[in-house]
Amino acid sequence: MTAVMDAMHGFGVSSTEYLQTHYRDAQGWFLFVSFAADLRNTFFVFFPIWFHLKDSVGIKLIWVAVIGDWLNLVFKWILFGERPYWWVHETPYYRNSSVPHIDQFPMTCETGPGSPSGHAMGAAGVYYAMVTSILAIALKEKCIRGMLWTLFWGVQVCVCLSRVFIGAHFPHQVVAGVITGMAVAEVFNRMEWIYNASLKKYFSITLFLLTFALGFYVLLKTVGVDLLWSLEKAKRWCSQAEWVHMDTTPFASLLRNMGTLFGLGLGLHSPLHTEIKRSRSISFRLSCIVASLVLLHLFDSFKPPTQREGLFYLLSFCKSATVPLVTVSIIPYCLSGALSAEDKKHL
Numbered sequence: 001m002t003a004v005m006d007a008m009h010g011f012g013v014s015s016t017e018y019l020q021t022h023y024r025d026a027q028g029w030f031l032f033v034s035f036a037a038d039l040r041n042t043f044f045v046f047f048p049i050w051f052h053l054k055d056s057v058g059i060k061l062i063w064v065a066v067i068g069d070w071l072n073l074v075f076k077w078i079l080f081g082e083r084p085y086w087w088v089h090e091t092p093y094y095r096n097s098s099v100p101h102i103d104q105f106p107m108t109c110e111t112g113p114g115s116p117s118g119h120a121m122g123a124a125g126v127y128y129a130m131v132t133s134i135l136a137i138a139l140k141e142k143c144i145r146g147m148l149w150t151l152f153w154g155v156q157v158c159v160c161l162s163r164v165f166i167g168a169h170f171p172h173q174v175v176a177g178v179i180t181g182m183a184v185a186e187v188f189n190r191m192e193w194i195y196n197a198s199l200k201k202y203f204s205i206t207l208f209l210l211t212f213a214l215g216f217y218v219l220l221k222t223v224g225v226d227l228l229w230s231l232e233k234a235k236r237w238c239s240q241a242e243w244v245h246m247d248t249t250p251f252a253s254l255l256r257n258m259g260t261l262f263g264l265g266l267g268l269h270s271p272l273h274t275e276i277k278r279s280r281s282i283s284f285r286l287s288c289i290v291a292s293l294v295l296l297h298l299f300d301s302f303k304p305p306t307q308r309e310g311l312f313y314l315l316s317f318c319k320s321a322t323v324p325l326v327t328v329s330i331i332p333y334c335l336s337g338a339l340s341a342e343d344k345k346h347l
Contacts, residue, residue, distance in 0.1 A: 006093045012170030013088050017100045019165040026165075027105075033162035034107045037123040039065050043260055043320070044300055046126065048292035048327045050133075052285045056195050057133045061126060062264050062324060063194050066257045068125040068184040070209050072118045073250055075180070077216065077227050081115025085167040086237040102167045109238035110168055110248045111231045117169045117177035118253075123159045124181030127152050132189055202265025210258050246306045247316070255313045259320030266321065267328030287335055292327045299323070 023030075042065045051058025085108050088099060112118070131148045160174035169177075188194065197205075217227050231249060238244050246252055267273060299322065304315035 006091065008172055009082060009084070009087055009091065009170055010093055012164065012172070013084050013100050013102065015164050015171055016084050016102055016167050019161065020103050020167075023165070029158075030162040030165040031105060031107065033158045034119060034166060034168075037119045037159045037162070039069055039118075039122045039126075040300075042122070042126050043323050044296045045293065046130070047324065048296060049289055050130070051327055052288040052292070052332075054133075054137065057130070057137075059195055059264070059268075060129055060133065060188055062260060063191075064125045064129045064185050064188050065122060066261045067188070067209075068121055068181055069118060069253060069257050070213070071180070071184065072116060072121050072177075073112070073213065073253055074216070075116055076113040076118075076250070077220070079113065079115045080229075081113045081173055082170070083110070083114040083168060083230070083233075084164075084170060085109065086233040089237050090233075104239045104243070105166045106240075106243050108166045108168050109234050109240075109243040109245075111234040111244060112248065112250045112253070113230045114169055115173045115176060116180055117160075117163050117174040119163055120156070120159050120169070120174040120177030121181035121184075122177075124156055124178040125185040126181075127155055128182045128185040129188065132185070197265070199265050199269040202262060202269075206258050206262045206265070209261075210254065213254050246309070246312060251313060252316055255317040256320045259317035260324060263321030264324040264328065267325040270325070270329040272333040273329035284335065284339070288332050291331050291335060295326060295331065296323060299326070 019030075042061060047058050047061055049058075050061055085102055085104055088094075088102055094100070131152050134148060135145060156178050160171070160178065163169040163174050164171055220227055227250070234244050235241070247256075299319075302319065304312045304319065306312050
């Protein structure tokens, strides 16, 4: 089994070396794709747009992104996947030949295990949910279907090549990410209860997912398995210490996702949301989208301090919970109130 994995890893390193050598001019594109495929853009861009156009699609995107990323974390802890940028320095695979050189970039030095790829899994799940939602809403023509699926697969290929190019993942890890991401999205395409889930259910599911992950970590740590082994490797082999970010650690991801899911529940059941007679006019929807994108962009500029881990994780949870809460209830409520006040002035 070790020989098989070494062969797969060796092929992956060769793939990274080939891409970096022959497609160096596309470096800017690959770095942009890795940035765009981050789940952060689902929460700060796709969700506000979709929620105010069709709220059920926005809700589904959050569930697909959060549950998919939670499963990705569990899979990483179980599979113990290596990453090219540290594996190439530690493996005896090249003992009879020279060690290939892999360039590193600011997005290379992620600190969690590598399998499956979180970027590939998240992009596959989110884009699959969006494409199938569009097709289910209105577009049944074969040419439109073909264009959307071509776009979907084009995005997936770019994301996979990007993650291999920067040395963050092996090819088999990104392929596994795409398959599992699509599977998660397809499951939620068949779940209707998420659109009417109570606040109690949101709280219960958030608590269960958080408790399960922490309990799993404690259990394995008790029997001598260190699930943070990859963090030490990242710090050792990353060429620039400042490229190792705390927000890429497994617990940062966990708290960020749990905060987002809990914040969505709070927003959907907030008195500010339930008391609004939501306008169906396109102008109101567009106003909500623009206001959400601008405010969330400003809000995203706040970075929790990293000097104290406990405080960092707490603030990450709160920040993530605020994003859907603001999008779902606060911004529509404020705009609705402003428009009502304006209408009264003209009476």
